Amino acid sequence: MDIHVPKLRLLGVRVDKDRVIILEEGKAIxxxxxxxxxxxxxxxxxxxxxxxxxxxxxQIIKDQALIQRVGFPIGLTNNPAIQKEAMKEAVxxxxxxxxxxxxxxxxxxxxxxxxxxxxxxxxxxxx
Numbered sequence: 001m002d003i004h005v006p007k008l009r010l011l012g013v014r015v016d017k018d019r020v021i022i023l024e025e026g027k028a029i030x031x032x033x034x035x036x037x038x039x040x041x042x043x044x045x046x047x048x049x050x051x052x053x054x055x056x057x058x059q060i061i062k063d064q065a066l067i068q069r070v071g072f073p074i075g076l077t078n079n080p081a082i083q084k085e086a087m088k089e090a091v092x093x094x095x096x097x098x099x100x101x102x103x104x105x106x107x108x109x110x111x112x113x114x115x116x117x118x119x120x121x122x123x124x125x126x127x
Contacts, residue, residue: 010023010024010025010026011023011024012024012026016031018033018034019031019032019033019034020032020033020034020037053077053079053082057082057085060076060077060082060086061082061085061086061089062089063076064076064077064082064083064086064089064090065086065087065089065090065093065096066090066096066100068086068087068090069090069096069097069100070100074112075112076112077112078112
């Protein structure tokens, strides 16, 4: 569900006991309990990162093409459309081909490295 948000001039966040209040120009526009604010915050960050990736797609394509050309198969994105365009750029960009002759050393893009957080394993100590 898309919600049209008018141009926000001054946005703020306040805490009132166990509630999170989002303000626009000093007036509350959202007042929710903390346990609803946490998943909302995570969802906003996730969507903002996706929007940032789309906004910077051309630079990501150029950077990924360079990385592919030198043979380092780590991806800067997991977006298959951007990866496909990066591979095209690595093959077809005239300036890149002249700067790094010898063909594309890596034909695949693995994807972006990810740090996975897990709780530490419990160690059994015998006495």
